Every structure is written in C-alpha cells, then in structure tokens.
Amino acid sequence: MERKKIYNSLKNIISEKRIVFDESLLEKYYSDESGNRFSFPLLVCHPENEEEIVELIKFSNKEKIPVIPRGRGTGLSGGAIPLYPSIIISTELMDKIIEVDRENFMVTTQPGIITGDLKREVESLELFYPPDPASLDSCSIGGNVAENSGGPSAVKYGTTKDYVKGLKIVTPIGEILKFGGKVRKDATGYNMKDIFIGSEGTLGFITEITFSLLPLPKYSIDLLLAFERIDEASNAVVKIIHSGVFPQTIEFMEKRALEAAKNFLGNQMASQKGEAQLLLRIDGYDREIVDKSIEKIDFISSKLRCVDILVAEDKNFQEKIWKARRSLHDAMVMMSVKREREDVVVPINSLSELIKNLHLLEEKYKIPIITFGHAGDGNVHINILKLKEDDKNFEKNIENVLSEIMEISVKLGGKLSGEHGIGIYKRKYMKLVFSEKEIEIQRNIKKLLDPDNIFNPDKIFL
Ligand SMILES: Cc1cc2nc3c(=O)[nH]c(=O)nc-3n(C[C@H](O)[C@H](O)[C@H](O)COP(=O)(O)OP(=O)(O)OC[C@H]3O[C@@H](n4cnc5c(N)ncnc54)[C@H](O)[C@@H]3O)c2cc1C
Incomplete structure (x- = not known):
C-alpha cells in the first residue's frame, strides 16, 4: 500500500x-x-x-x-x-500518571511518561520507585518494561520487573489483555505478565502499567573505595554482600575508565588512585543501621589492599564522587571515533575472571577495551573503541571481539545482556544461551500472539 x-x-x-x-x-x-x-x-x-x-x-x-x-x-x-x-x-503523548495509591503503595501509569518524572512525582509523596537506568531523564517507563531495564540500584532493589504488578496490553492482533493488578502476591494461573516484561516490543503494546512502590529511604551515604588490584575490588564486592550489608549500588571502574574520566573532567576527579574503584551507596530508614553498614565496609576494605576511602554524606561531595562514573559515557565518546558497547552479565564472583579475559582479548586483537558498570550485579559495560578514523584493525576484528565476549560471558555462567536487550544486534548469539527446543518454545509464543509476524518482526530471534 x-x-x-x-x-x-x-x-x-x-x-x-x-x-x-x-x-x-x-x-x-x-x-x-x-x-x-x-x-x-x-x-x-x-x-x-x-x-x-x-x-x-x-x-x-x-x-x-x-x-x-x-x-x-x-x-x-x-x-x-x-x-x-x-x-x-x-507513546510520547501517553505520558500521564493514572493513579497514585498511597495506601497500597502502588502507582498506575500510561507507558509514555519519562522514568525520571515518574520517580520525582512519587518521591514528592515520600514514595520510592527504585529502578534507575542511567537514561532515566530521557527514556519512557513503557520502554523500561519492554526492555526490563535496570540501573545501579539493582543490587539492592532489583530491576523493572520486580516492581511491575499489573499490565494492560494490546496484542499484535488488536485484542486487549490484562494481567496482574494491585496485588503483591499472585498465584492465579500462569505468570503471564512476566512474559511481556523484557519482550522488547515483540509480543504486544503495553498501554498501562501498575508498579509497586516503597517508602522513600531517609538516609543515603556514598563511599568511594580504591583498590590496588582489580581482583581485590571484585573480592570486596562478594565480601560486602556476604557481610549482610546491602548497598543500593556497587559501581565498578577500572583504571583505564578512570583515566578516560580524568581526561574528560580535568582536575574534578575525587580520587584517581588504584587499579580499580568501587562506588557504593548505602541507604536506609534507620541512621544507626546505615552507620553500622559503613563500619562493616570500612573493616572489609582494611583487610584488602584498599588505597583510598572517601565517605560522602552531603549532596555536593556526593555529586563530586559520582562525577567520574557519570562522565564515562561522554568520556568514551570523546576519546573514540567509533565504539561498540556490550552489557553482558556474569555471576558476581566471575567478575574479575571476565575482566582478565577482556584484557587478554585486548592484547590479542590490539583494540582498546574499557570496562565499567554495575559490579554489584555482575553487569559490566564493555566499551570497544576505535580511536582513529583510519584504524583498519578495528573493522577487521570487531566481529571476532564481540563473538568472543559473548562466548566468554556464557562460559562464565553469564548471559548476553543484563539490561539493554537482544534487539537486532545480538540475535545471532542466542544459540549460545538456548537449545533449539528453548528457542522453538519462545518462537511459538510469538507465533501464537502474532500469527502474521507483523508486530516488530524479526527482533530477538534470527
Ligand atoms: C546514555 C544511555 C544510558 C543508558 N543507560 C541504561 C541503563 O543504565 N540501564 C538500562 O537498562 N538501559 C539503559 N539505556 C538503554 C535505554 O535507555 C533503555 O533500554 C530504555 O528502557 C529504553 O526506553 P525508551 O523509552 O527509550 O524505549 P525505545 O528505545 O523507544 O524502545 C525500546 C524497546 O521497547 C519497545 N517499547 C517501547 N515502548 C513500548 C510499549 N509501550 N509497549 C511495547 N513495547 C514498547 C520498543 O519496541 C523497543 O523494542 C541507556 C541508554 C542510553 C542512550
């Protein structure tokens, strides 16, 4: 037509x-x-x-x-x-909050609202919607559900799926479905709403979402820990979580990322020390518990080769110690003419093994690979950089580098994506994770809902 x-x-x-x-x-x-x-x-x-x-x-x-x-x-x-x-x-025009239900700690919204606007709106009522993708001031909440997005706070609070309690969906043939509701438990039939979460816009159009909320934490303290060795930083992650402390975030930056941030920020870095740094946020409703958590982290770090600890309670200092982490996207853009970004996820105790393997890949293919990301949940952002326009080596080897990264991640018990999804670019690696039968079952779900394959066709699976 x-x-x-x-x-x-x-x-x-x-x-x-x-x-x-x-x-x-x-x-x-x-x-x-x-x-x-x-x-x-x-x-x-x-x-x-x-x-x-x-x-x-x-x-x-x-x-x-x-x-x-x-x-x-x-x-x-x-x-x-x-x-x-x-x-x-x-969904740009479908950006209204339908209802904030304070008694049940639930919010029901249209899909097009910007995630940060939803967070701020409920925070003004002393309520908390935890998921915090770095893009929160530009992405929509419906996109977050479709991608099952997460952010630094996933360590303690989980990702978008942990808050979706109800969904309204228009199917690929135009029928309206409703799953879940304002309930915190639901053992009624198959857990259908979860099939749509993270379905990347291939199974239906999300038109209404009900999220559960929490009371807004009263206290929030940040720590920056610098370690002499990368494996000690990742060791610290496991030890801190085992100690019973549950930081809201545990972000990781290796030395190369810190150097990139320094080149971008100049002398605005809070600390440049160590082979790797961790950035932690401890939050809570009880000041005494927050203080005890910080003491425990201090003790754990003192047993490892931690070369710098900064504690930030006031907003300005907190901003300063987060600045390096927040600048990394722009720093990567500034230092390269092209980059590929990967967001594989591995079990948290495999983090240092993953980074060791990435360094070997870097040597093998002579392409800079810089890592940073959400250490607390094993989700690392891997930046593979082309530094110069005439660098033929990058184009020649990038496909091999990407395939090897996926293979390494899966071998370590990890997955292809922690938060960005499969979409178009990772379809060819799905066979590393799923058997033929497992792929067939997923394809059949798509076929059942979208018999003519017209709804966002050919995404996720090749
Ligand atoms: C600088 C930057 C930082 C980022 N940081 C993070 C991060 O920390 N964590 C993270 O998880 N992601 C991150 N992202 C990725 C991105 O922001 C998320 O995937 C986000 O959820 C996409 O939302 P969107 O509204 O832009 O969706 P779009 O890009 O418009 O769409 C994404 C997918 O969702 C589908 N979709 C959108 N709305 C609906 C709907 N109503 N119904 C059904 N399907 C729908 C689309 O078809 C598509 O498949 C980042 C991106 C950038 C550029």
Whole structure:
C-alpha cells in the first residue's frame, strides 16, 4: 500500500495532527541510540489512548504492514528501529500518571511518561520507585518494561520487573489483555505478565502499567573505595554482600575508565588512585543501621589492599564522587571515533575472571577495551573503541571481539545482556544461551500472539 494511501486511511483512526507524514520529520524515527538504520518508517502515529492503539494495530494487521511500538528511542539494541517499511506507534503523548495509591503503595501509569518524572512525582509523596537506568531523564517507563531495564540500584532493589504488578496490553492482533493488578502476591494461573516484561516490543503494546512502590529511604551515604588490584575490588564486592550489608549500588571502574574520566573532567576527579574503584551507596530508614553498614565496609576494605576511602554524606561531595562514573559515557565518546558497547552479565564472583579475559582479548586483537558498570550485579559495560578514523584493525576484528565476549560471558555462567536487550544486534548469539527446543518454545509464543509476524518482526530471534 502506498504511503499516501496509508496516511489517508489512518486519518480515520487518529487526528491527522498526530500523524507524522513529512519525510524530514521522520528522520529521528529511523533509529534509536544505537544509531544504525535499516529501513524507513512509513509514518509515525502519536495515539492518545488505548482505543486508538487497538484500531491502529487492527489496520496494520488487515493490510499486513509491520508495526513498531516506540517509547523515547533511547534503546541501545535496536528494538525500536524498523527493519522493514513500518508504521511506528509512539507513546510520547501517553505520558500521564493514572493513579497514585498511597495506601497500597502502588502507582498506575500510561507507558509514555519519562522514568525520571515518574520517580520525582512519587518521591514528592515520600514514595520510592527504585529502578534507575542511567537514561532515566530521557527514556519512557513503557520502554523500561519492554526492555526490563535496570540501573545501579539493582543490587539492592532489583530491576523493572520486580516492581511491575499489573499490565494492560494490546496484542499484535488488536485484542486487549490484562494481567496482574494491585496485588503483591499472585498465584492465579500462569505468570503471564512476566512474559511481556523484557519482550522488547515483540509480543504486544503495553498501554498501562501498575508498579509497586516503597517508602522513600531517609538516609543515603556514598563511599568511594580504591583498590590496588582489580581482583581485590571484585573480592570486596562478594565480601560486602556476604557481610549482610546491602548497598543500593556497587559501581565498578577500572583504571583505564578512570583515566578516560580524568581526561574528560580535568582536575574534578575525587580520587584517581588504584587499579580499580568501587562506588557504593548505602541507604536506609534507620541512621544507626546505615552507620553500622559503613563500619562493616570500612573493616572489609582494611583487610584488602584498599588505597583510598572517601565517605560522602552531603549532596555536593556526593555529586563530586559520582562525577567520574557519570562522565564515562561522554568520556568514551570523546576519546573514540567509533565504539561498540556490550552489557553482558556474569555471576558476581566471575567478575574479575571476565575482566582478565577482556584484557587478554585486548592484547590479542590490539583494540582498546574499557570496562565499567554495575559490579554489584555482575553487569559490566564493555566499551570497544576505535580511536582513529583510519584504524583498519578495528573493522577487521570487531566481529571476532564481540563473538568472543559473548562466548566468554556464557562460559562464565553469564548471559548476553543484563539490561539493554537482544534487539537486532545480538540475535545471532542466542544459540549460545538456548537449545533449539528453548528457542522453538519462545518462537511459538510469538507465533501464537502474532500469527502474521507483523508486530516488530524479526527482533530477538534470527
Ligand atoms: C546514555 C544511555 C544510558 C543508558 N543507560 C541504561 C541503563 O543504565 N540501564 C538500562 O537498562 N538501559 C539503559 N539505556 C538503554 C535505554 O535507555 C533503555 O533500554 C530504555 O528502557 C529504553 O526506553 P525508551 O523509552 O527509550 O524505549 P525505545 O528505545 O523507544 O524502545 C525500546 C524497546 O521497547 C519497545 N517499547 C517501547 N515502548 C513500548 C510499549 N509501550 N509497549 C511495547 N513495547 C514498547 C520498543 O519496541 C523497543 O523494542 C541507556 C541508554 C542510553 C542512550
């Protein structure tokens, strides 16, 4: 069907003001933050409610035109990128909180709200929605559910899936389903809502989400620990968790990441010491327990070769010690002409083994590999850098480097992605993790919901 004809048909479903047809305005919908393009969006629809989504999806089904749900386009695995000429359905206008239920500690929301806005809104009521992806001020909560996003606080508080209690979904053929609700326990039938969490926009359009909340912690203290050796930093992670202290975050930066941050920040670094640093946040409702946790961490660190400890309680100093970690994305961009980012996850006691193997890969292929990330949950961000435009070695070897990283992670008992998802780029590695049968079962679930394969087709599985 011609683009103009599609446009004319869709005008019967939603106001033409909310359909993007002009090719120059479609630019930003070609890709997500991974930056690659594959095909073009036919047009973009901005529905305001679930009924419009149902009709848009029914139309796509009738005409067999691929349809792609899109939040704010910050994804890193290509989930929102059209692989074929497609209709994009954006949630940008569906950004309202439907209800904050203070008695039940629940919030129900539309999918398009920016995650940080939702967090701030509930915090103003002394309530806490813990998941904190680094992109929280630009991504949507629906995108977070579709990717099962997490952030530094996953060590203590878990990821998005741990808070989703209810979901409303429009299926790929335009039916409305509702799973879960405002209950903290639910043993009624299959745990269906979890199939949609992390399904990367391939099984249905999430139109409403109910999240559980916590009371807002009163105290929050940060620690920066610098270690003489990388394995001692990862040893410390295991020992701290075993001691019964549950930090909200345990972030890891190896020396090369610290050097990159220093080049970016100049003399604004709180500490440059050590082969590796850990950044911890201890939070809680009881000051005495928070103080005792800090004493325990201090004791554990003193038994290892910890060369610097900084404790930050006031906001300014906290900002200062987090600055290096927060600057790493920009620091990597500044020092390279191109980079590949991986977010494999391994059991926490395999972290130093993973990093050792990455250093060997770096030597083998002569490509800089810099790691940092969420040490407390074994999810490491691996940055493979191309430093110069004319560096042919990078292009020649990058595919081998990526494959070896996936193999190493799986061998260590890990997985391909901790938070960014499979999308387009990691489909070819799924066989490392799943047997033929395990893949077939997942494909059959997709087929059952999307018999004509028009809903975000060919993502996750090749
Ligand atoms: C600088 C930076 C830092 C980041 N840090 C983190 C981090 O710390 N942790 C982390 O987990 N991720 C991180 N990300 C990745 C990204 O922000 C998350 O994956 C986020 O959840 C994507 O949300 P979005 O609204 O931008 O979704 P999009 O990119 O628009 O879409 C992502 C996927 O979700 C699907 N989708 C979106 N909305 C819906 C819906 N309503 N129904 C069904 N499917 C839907 C899309 O089809 C697509 O497959 C980071 C990204 C950047 C650029």
